[in-house]
Amino acid sequence: MRPRLHVLLGGGGVGKTTLAASLAVALAREGRTVGLLGIDPAKRLRTALGLSDLDDLPREVPAMDGRLEAAILRPEQTLRRWAIESHAQGGEAAELFRNPFFALLADGLAASTDSIAAGRIVEWSEREPALDDLIVDTAPGLPALEFLGKPDKILALLDGRLFGWLGAHGRHGSAKAHHWSIPRFLSGSLVKLAGLGAFAQIAEMVARMESCLATFGRRVSLARDWFRAETTQILIVASAERTQECAEMIDALAKLHLRPAAIVLNRALPSALSADALHFAPALTTAPNVVLDAERAFLCWVRALAAQQRVALDRLATIGVPIATAPRATLDGRDAALAEIGAALLAGLPRN
Numbered sequence: 001m002r003p004r005l006h007v008l009l010g011g012g013g014v015g016k017t018t019l020a021a022s023l024a025v026a027l028a029r030e031g032r033t034v035g036l037l038g039i040d041p042a043k044r045l046r047t048a049l050g051l052s053d054l055d056d057l058p059r060e061v062p063a064m065d066g067r068l069e070a071a072i073l074r075p076e077q078t079l080r081r082w083a084i085e086s087h088a089q090g091g092e093a094a095e096l097f098r099n100p101f102f103a104l105l106a107d108g109l110a111a112s113t114d115s116i117a118a119g120r121i122v123e124w125s126e127r128e129p130a131l132d133d134l135i136v137d138t139a140p141g142l143p144a145l146e147f148l149g150k151p152d153k154i155l156a157l158l159d160g161r162l163f164g165w166l167g168a169h170g171r172h173g174s175a176k177a178h179h180w181s182i183p184r185f186l187s188g189s190l191v192k193l194a195g196l197g198a199f200a201q202i203a204e205m206v207a208r209m210e211s212c213l214a215t216f217g218r219r220v221s222l223a224r225d226w227f228r229a230e231t232t233q234i235l236i237v238a239s240a241e242r243t244q245e246c247a248e249m250i251d252a253l254a255k256l257h258l259r260p261a262a263i264v265l266n267r268a269l270p271s272a273l274s275a276d277a278l279h280f281a282p283a284l285t286t287a288p289n290v291v292l293d294a295e296r297a298f299l300c301w302v303r304a305l306a307a308q309q310r311v312a313l314d315r316l317a318t319i320g321v322p323i324a325t326a327p328r329a330t331l332d333g334r335d336a337a338l339a340e341i342g343a344a345l346l347a348g349l350p351r352n
Contacts, residue, residue, distance in 0.1 A: 003035070003131040005121070005226055007148070010237030012140035012246045015266045018338070019175075019237055019326055019345065021048040021070075026342025028068035032132040033280075035124055036070040038145065039117045040139045045072060048338070054082070069128075075116040082212050101344040113139070122219035122226070141245065145252045148227050148234075150220075229272075233261040233349070236321075240265065240305070240312040246259070247319055261350055265317055268325040269305055282290035324348035 006023060010016040015139055017040065024036040035058060049070055054130060056077040058069035099165040117136070125131055138144035226232060233326035236249050246263055314324050326345040 002031075002125050002222075002226055002229075004133045005229070005232045006133060006135040007227075007232070007234045008104050008135070008137055008237055009144050009234065009249055009260075010140065010266075011242050012340065014237050014239040014242050016140070017044045017050045019264065019341070020135050020302070021268055022223050022326070022338040023345060024068055024070070024133075024342070024347050025061075025338040027133050027135075028066040029339050031066040033067045033130050034066065035131050035134045036126065036137070037073060037117070037121060037124065037134065038071070038137045039113050040072040040137055045137055047071065056133055058128075066132075071124075073113055073117055075118055075336040078116050078120055082216065083117075085212075114144075114150045114257060117147050118223040119216050119219040122222045126219075128310070142248060142252060144258070145249065147255050148253070148258060182243065188265050215290075215316050227256075227258060234258060235324075235349075236260050236263045237266050238263060238308045238312070239267050240319070241267070243312050243315055246316060246321075250321060260321055262320065262322040262324045262348075264324050264325045264345065264349075265309070265312060265316065265327055267328040269302070269328060271325075289345035322350070 008016050019037065024034050028034045042248045054070055056071060056074040058071040061068040061070055084312040105352055119136060121136060137226060138147055179312060218329050238246050250260060324345060
């Protein structure tokens with residue numbers, strides 16, 4: 001059994017990363033073993049957790065009743081680590097790293113963080129069998145959905161005949177060209193396009209990476225099934241100022257045969273304050289002064305927030321997805337504890 005997966009999606013500036021950290025801390029405070037992976041290249045996760053740095057390998061976050069580890073996806077480090085692990089015997093990893101086309105492949109895949117992230121979450125669950133929850137903080141906006149859609153594209157590429165042909169050539173070498181399973185017209189075209197030496201290097205790289213690619217393909221296949229599991233919780237994070245992307249994300253998820261567990265309205269006012277603030281009108285009988293002007297400005301600000309939140313909730317209610325709320329940190333400018341925000345969110349989310 002795999003841990004429960006929580007994937008947070010949302011537009012930029014809605015507080016998604018802080019909410020992911022809050023959810024992770026709250027679950028860990030319940031005594032659970034939690035992993036938190038950030039695949040947003042902006043690396044705001046370490047700031048939310050108050051850490052000086054985060055790396056590809058998980059780092060433990062202190063002061064938890066359970067256990068919380070956090071990591072930032074660094075695709076170039078992940079790829080090289082996978083290559084080394086799949087070539088633990090001998091110096092094959094060093095030979096692979098010297099191949100110029102491996103560097104091109106690693107750089108290309110590293111630029112597509114979503115391609116690596118799908119395999120990375122499965123690797124984490126394999127390395128940590130005691131993990132109860134794994135939370136993924138994605139990049140902002142609709143491009144983050146690539147993370148959920150990439151497995152099908154990657155598997156189609158890895159299962160394609162071209163990789164098999166190149167691997168066969170890399171294993172047998174040019175001296176046995178007439179035994180290749182690759183058609184002569186295609187091999188001839190590739191040789192003309194890249195040159196014989198370059199073609200041999202590409203084929204050698206694919207052959208050396210067969211074990212690594214097989215492991216990657218297996219993990220990506222497991223990730224695809226994991227995304228669609230009933231226990232997986234996909235959360236779309238919105239703020240009262242930004243709800244327009246929610247419907248677009250739900251439509252995009254539907255094309256991937258996925259459905260969000262809830263839309264989370266982040267930085268929400270307490271429900272009682274939201275209702276009362278719209279009708280509360282204090283009797284200001286004394287002459288205006290600095291204190292009363294400040295109180296009046298504060299009340300106007302709360303009223304505006306409450307009205308905006310009410311409109312946002314009404315708009316989200318028409319989408320047909322459960323709505324949860326996560327509280328605004330505080331009204332006096334100080335940050336609330338992550339655990340308090342996460343606990344309030346957990347109270348409103350479906351729990352299996």
